[in-house]
Amino acid sequence: xxxxxxxxxxxxxxxxxxxxxxxxxxxxxxxxxxxxxxxxxxxxxxxxxxxxxxxxxxxxxxxxxxxxxxxxxxxxx
Numbered sequence: 001x002x003x004x005x006x007x008x009x010x011x012x013x014x015x016x017x018x019x020x021x022x023x024x025x026x027x028x029x030x031x032x033x034x035x036x037x038x039x040x041x042x043x044x045x046x047x048x049x050x051x052x053x054x055x056x057x058x059x060x061x062x063x064x065x066x067x068x069x070x071x072x073x074x075x076x077x
Contacts, residue, residue, distance in 0.1 A: 012044075019065040034057065034061055058072060
């Protein structure tokens with residue numbers, strides 16, 4: 001995986017963790033809401049893993065947070 005793509009996935013995971021915590025949800029609650037395992041969500045949020053996700057999951061997470069999907073992809077560096 002290219003470094004640029006790895007960094008994008010890391011930022012995506014960090015943004016997902018940010019919005020989840022902002023809404024006071026646990027990984028288990030959010031994972032159940034979007035139909036994935038808590039372990040998979042943990043991997044997505046872990047910066048050292050850089051776990052790819054599908055567009056369908058990106059859309060489900062954005063809907064769960066009530067934000068446009070693009071907000072999850074923003075890089076605030």
